[in-house]
Amino acid sequence: MPSGPEGSKLIPMENSGSENLIPAVLVGLRTYESDDEFGHALDELASLCEACELEVKDTVTQTLPHPETATWIGTGKAEELMYSVRATGAECAVCLGNLSPTQMKNLQKIIGVEVWDRTGLILEIFSRRARTREARLQVESAYLQYMMPRLTGMWQHLGRQGGGGGSRANKGIGEKQIELDRRQISRRIAELRKELSQIERTRDTQRRGRGRGGLSQVALVGYTNAGKSSLMNRLLSMSVSSSEKEEKKVFEKDMLFATLDTSIRKIAIPERRPFLLSDTVGFIENIPHDLIKAFRSTLAEVKYADVLLIVMDSSDPHHETHKKITEDTLRDLDCLVIPRIYVYNKADLRDENLTVRNIPGSGSVYISAKTGYGIGDLLDALSACFAAESRTIDVVIPYSMGDLINLIHTGAEVTSENFEADGVHISASAPRSLAEHVTSVLSPGM
Template identity: 55%
Template sequence: MELNERALLVGVDLNNDDDFEKSMDELENLTEACGYEVAGRIGQNLKTVSNAYYIGAGKVEETAAMVKATEADVVIFDNELTPTQHRNLEKALGCRVLDRTQLILEIFAQRARTKEAMLQVEVARLQYMLPRLAGRGEFMDRQGGGGVGTVVRGGGEKKIVLDRRRIEQSIAALRRELKDIRKDRHAQRKRRSESGLPLVALVGYTNAGKSTVMNALVEFSQKPDTKKVFEKDMLFATLETSVRRIELPDNRAFLLSDTVGFVSKLPHELVKAFRSTLEEVK
């Protein structure tokens, strides 16, 4: 993805939701965090979303015109789209379409640095992909016929079945790796608990300043050799839990955890990516 790609943002205000503008502002921040340039925003008030396009037919035409006028490369929707809505929108708008879940997945993929974070993001991406295989060009195969012992059906349909099986096998393998990593993390957490030191966790919205607070306390600590955590003014700079021992001037100490930040409308596929945070604060 080129950094100068232009994105048009689209949202639906269902039943005059008081948080609609806040959600759209957050979508704009997420879009910029992913490296896109925001070309404009479109909103629509609806009582129910369209099964075919999510937005109404008239708004689809307005959005298509806006895509041309702003020279947008991609249209990003503030909610998760169904496979049917996604296909219909890309056909009607003539450009790439992303939903909020895909956008957050892109950000997580860019930010992931530890093995656990990278594995969890890949699991989330594959889980999101599974119900969207049918009709997607990258998974269709034009070959026809059937081999010995197979059901004769269209080549594209057979390819989807094979892709689904491969993805499910990949998810199972990734989960086994994650299980081993979490066993190690559980053992580390048990040792920290047995140390008798108080445990303190920094919890809050993404980019609220948790890592900044931790680094300030690390500087204040009587252990100047303690390594600081990664700190940057952007959404989801932190995708894993970091723990530091903070030494106080009166010779007392505590363990401080910097955790993954939260965001509204977090995709179901990524909830488990926050598992380490939840385990640290429970």
């Protein structure tokens, strides 16, 4: 089992050399999936292992109509797995699926090494990548919820984390100890929720106060590794006035869940309307529900966006499935009504690259964040979206509200401006969010 947000006993710390990789065996249980689906899911699990510094030494698979209640795979297969573990020197087995606490415990007993399931692995990756306080709290909350039903027989581990105050000598305390741990965990979860909602409230207030500097907000969303951060960096490199452009760049890497924390950057490209762009955590199939719940506040940037850029790796044969998973996740986040542009990235890797032509107004754009192909078309599509989303504002702003006047000049297209005795009479075409902000400042309580 992963040992949670404070770091794992199994997993070496980041940036450790490849010699520190932990040997692991993959275990795939196939029930109804096609060859292709099953193969793809196993490949993805191997990539998750890589992101967690595990080295896959062997893969054991089985086809069953449904998982075995006691051991997930059949007992014969579990023995085969045990032999594979011994032969390869694996220190853990990573299962494709989500196991019940009992299945995990039983399988562990048979094979003699730790058993991880997919959710546990994803949580471990998240716990290692989380940088900001908010992301750390979110991961800890998701992790504790995952651990809660899995406590049986694992209380020593929590003792080491300071949760139970136990040591090996306490082992005999058994159920009482588990009960104690449960209560402590529940308390901790409640504390985390409180702290997270405090952070969320502060951010909400800041967001309203800033009015986002009058700029439209665009959010990058999509499957992990699609190229969201690379697109952000590409747009940043075209942006003006960044003496510290390099510092503004976000982390991009060929690795699942390279990004966890949300970054917001101003993109100001000559001749284009400036906007704010947010880059955030990628999605994955069967993303653990607790994790989505825990990441709601991080994903708030997506929720309040004016336009979503749904980024896909168009060279991946499964990109349409990834698109569907992204849309399902957006539905869970109540973000379905936000205007969107489908961005088919990595066009440079497609065989028919040269024949791909973008059709204005189609809502889809082929691009390459790497070569810059199609970026102009993407910016045109964005401009069209901004125009369609614009609202006309006709307001009188008292001279005492200089900040608001500046905000309108930054984010809107001012069509007329007259300086009268009661204030500045302004007509402008503004992004929806700015128009709403101006209304709420001028008529508080409306």
